[in-house]
Amino acid sequence: MIFTLRLKTIATMATLAAANTVLAQEAPNYSRDVAPILQAKCASCHNPEGIGPMPLLTYEQVRPFALLIKDRTSKRIMPPWHLDPTVGIQEFKNDMSLTEEQIDTIGAWADAGAPEGDRADLPVPMEIATGGAWQLEEQMGPPDLIIRSKPYDVIANGQDQWWMPDVPFDGLDTERWLRAAEFKPSYPLGKKVVHHGHAVLVPENPEQGDRRSVALARYGVGKSWEIYPEGTGMRVPTNGHIAWNLHYFPVGVGGSGDVVEVGLWFYPEGERPELETAGEAMFRVDGLNGMARGQDIVIPPHGYQVLQGTHVLDSPAIIHSYRPHMHMRGRVMTMEAIYPDGRKEVLSQVDKYNHNWQISYIYADDSKPILPKGTVLQFSSVFDNTANNPINPDPEQWVVFGRRGVDEMNHAWLGMTYINEEQYGSAIAERRARQETLRVSQ
Numbered sequence: 001m002i003f004t005l006r007l008k009t010i011a012t013m014a015t016l017a018a019a020n021t022v023l024a025q026e027a028p029n030y031s032r033d034v035a036p037i038l039q040a041k042c043a044s045c046h047n048p049e050g051i052g053p054m055p056l057l058t059y060e061q062v063r064p065f066a067l068l069i070k071d072r073t074s075k076r077i078m079p080p081w082h083l084d085p086t087v088g089i090q091e092f093k094n095d096m097s098l099t100e101e102q103i104d105t106i107g108a109w110a111d112a113g114a115p116e117g118d119r120a121d122l123p124v125p126m127e128i129a130t131g132g133a134w135q136l137e138e139q140m141g142p143p144d145l146i147i148r149s150k151p152y153d154v155i156a157n158g159q160d161q162w163w164m165p166d167v168p169f170d171g172l173d174t175e176r177w178l179r180a181a182e183f184k185p186s187y188p189l190g191k192k193v194v195h196h197g198h199a200v201l202v203p204e205n206p207e208q209g210d211r212r213s214v215a216l217a218r219y220g221v222g223k224s225w226e227i228y229p230e231g232t233g234m235r236v237p238t239n240g241h242i243a244w245n246l247h248y249f250p251v252g253v254g255g256s257g258d259v260v261e262v263g264l265w266f267y268p269e270g271e272r273p274e275l276e277t278a279g280e281a282m283f284r285v286d287g288l289n290g291m292a293r294g295q296d297i298v299i300p301p302h303g304y305q306v307l308q309g310t311h312v313l314d315s316p317a318i319i320h321s322y323r324p325h326m327h328m329r330g331r332v333m334t335m336e337a338i339y340p341d342g343r344k345e346v347l348s349q350v351d352k353y354n355h356n357w358q359i360s361y362i363y364a365d366d367s368k369p370i371l372p373k374g375t376v377l378q379f380s381s382v383f384d385n386t387a388n389n390p391i392n393p394d395p396e397q398w399v400v401f402g403r404r405g406v407d408e409m410n411h412a413w414l415g416m417t418y419i420n421e422e423q424y425g426s427a428i429a430e431r432r433a434r435q436e437t438l439r440v441s442q
């Protein structure tokens with residue numbers, strides 16, 4: 001109620017301001033009100049070297065897009081953060097969304113004719129990382145080890161391409177524990193054409209206690225790095241080979257010899273973190289229980305399909321991140337927990353899914369789900385094959401499972417750390433002690 005009133009007041013103010021020079025100073029202006037928002041929430045992508053289609057660093061660059069910016073921000077299409085803000089956990093380490101107030105400010109500014117204001121009010125320009133830099137470098141220093149895929153010649157136009165080279169891995173003298181990893185397509189070509197990818201280490205001696213595969217890094221546009229929480233890491237054996245799985249999506253520019261790099265940051269030699277994480281693990285929403293993969297997906301022309309999948313946790317677990325994966329018809333994916341006592345709650349819901357983005361929603365330390373053994377994770381997906389879906393390439397088609405973007409998939413990647421009962425007990429106690437009011441799942 002209060003909120004609606006406030007919105008109306010701002011809208012009225014903006015209309016008046018446009019018509020009345022006396023009130024013009026009341027409307028938000030670029031230099032004082034809008035530039036700080038764009039700098040904080042847009043400039044990292046909308047700069048000459050970033051992945052955004054146009055730079056938004058100066059008034060001259062921003063002015064022609066004022067109405068488009070109002071449209072995309074008010075619909076919460078930009079910045080890309082497709083989570084439902086009305087349900088589930090809302091505290092994330094990488095939240096780039098705008099607050100209601102910021103959205104209102106941008107809207108009122110555009111409605112008032114996008115005034116520039118006084119340049120003296122502009123924020124101090126921020127430093128923008130160059131396109132080829134490691135995003136984690138500022139925080140973590142240069143990587144301890146860099147692994148590289150084999151060169152691939154990228155075609156300019158055509159169907160999706162898959163490139164799955166095997167590269168020997170012998171970079172470590174002794175077993176180490178991974179603290180962070182970043183997946184870095186080449187710049188500028190790779191950033192445009194690498195749609196998603198995995199770099200998975202297959203250890204040489206899996207029978208000697210090594211895991212069958214160690215997923216060092218997984219990538220999708222909108223998700224390129226992972227920092228495990230302090231005290232959590234992934235064990236990396238000394239040798240084996242890297243199975244690369246790279247999906248190139250032709251976008252009109254080609255190039256030869258494209259190479260993807262993955263940077264690895266380790267805990268100091270000899271240091272073993274308390275918790276071992278499995279990294280991102282796949283949870284299927286379709287075709288479970290050994291049935292043929294994706295056999296449940298059959299979306300009729302001009303129709304919808306809803307699919308649900310459940311997984312019972314056979315040990316307690318901490319979920320660090322949530323990354324739904326569908327293709328062009330996927331719109332909603334909800335992750336719920338059904339606790340052993342029967343209580344059910346929505347953990348997270350993505351309700352504006354967009355296949356162009358693979359965003360990993362990284363939970364804040366105090367908010368990530370800590371789940372007891374026996375919890376049922378329930379995923380529900382909604383596919384929209386009607387013309388209302390703005391990125392539907394052809395509502396006339398029946399849509400089934402497939403690797404191409406025009407076919408469908410239905411799973412979620414969860415950053416998982418499985419823990420034992422004792423670790424569960426202390427994780428819950430620690431959280432209670434830190435903040436009684438926070439979500440506690442038991």
Ligand code: HEC
Nearest residue numbers: 038041042045046051052053068069072078079080096356
């Ligand atoms: C993580 C990178 C990223 C961030 C952050 C980001 N954008 Fe974008 N933006 C893109 C990309 C990539 C596209 C083109 C693809 C798409 O629309 O999804 C785009 C498209 C747009 C478009 C549509 C352009 C067109 O011609 O259709 C607008 C407007 C826009 N962004 C404004 C903003 C504003 C305003 C912000 C901040 C409030 C912002 N973006 C934050 C990457 C980003």
